[in-house]
Amino acid sequence: MNSEKKLEGLQRRVVCCRKCPRLVAYLQDIPHHKPKRYEDWDYWSKPLPSFGDPEARVLIVGLAPAANGGNRTGRMFTGDRSGEWLFGLANQLNSGRRDDSFALSDAYITATIRCAPPKNKPLPEEIENCRPYFLQELAFLKPVKVIVPLGQIAFAQTLKSLRLKGLALPPLVFGHGKVYPLPNGQTLITTYHPSQQNTQTGKLTQRMFDQIFKLVRKKL
Secondary structure, three states, rough: HHHHHHHHHHHHHHHHOOOOHHHHHHHHHHHHHOOOOHOOOOOOOOOOOOOEEOOOEEEEEOOOOOOOOOOHHOOOEEEEEEEHHHHHHHOOOOOOOOOOOOOOOOEEEEEEOOOOOHOOOOOOHHHHHHHHHHHHHHHHHOOEEEEEEHHHHHHHHHHHHHHHOOOOOOOOOOOOOEEEEOOOOEEEEEEOOOHHHHHHHOOOHHHHHHHHHHHHHHOO
């Protein structure tokens, strides 16, 4: 079975996952409190599958779906402002819904946790419940050369997963724009998360974020 088929099978299992009762209940409750601008939407309200190019050389790791973003649209990093910053590796500037013609080239997007958590704060056991899916993605996405964790939590959890796969890593410090060559030939490039909390306060500017993907292209 090729990588594309393996990834498709994995994402079907992700969507059916019910390991975390707190998150299952929260996802079902979100549509009852949706903003007026989304009152006509039929929310996805299930775990979100990762998506992208199965032959990707760039793996982007987010934190979790947004309650009224990806959890609404059914696709990671769509339906909120974070995606508008992120999709420089796509066939169009942004994606508003799961069934549009949006596609990634040479990139694959996943997340530390696949369900929108209350207050954007997953519990440690919920992160661990999701970890096997990420570990399988790391195994299936063999062409990956550069990993870009978005934010400190995604950075820490990516390091933990790489170590669980047997990679001997020294202590690494998070910071925007750090470049870490890994013993397996891959490169880790860090960035602040493109959340509104960071972009609206100026902690992360468009120029800073664009510079990250210039570093990515240089490594490729």
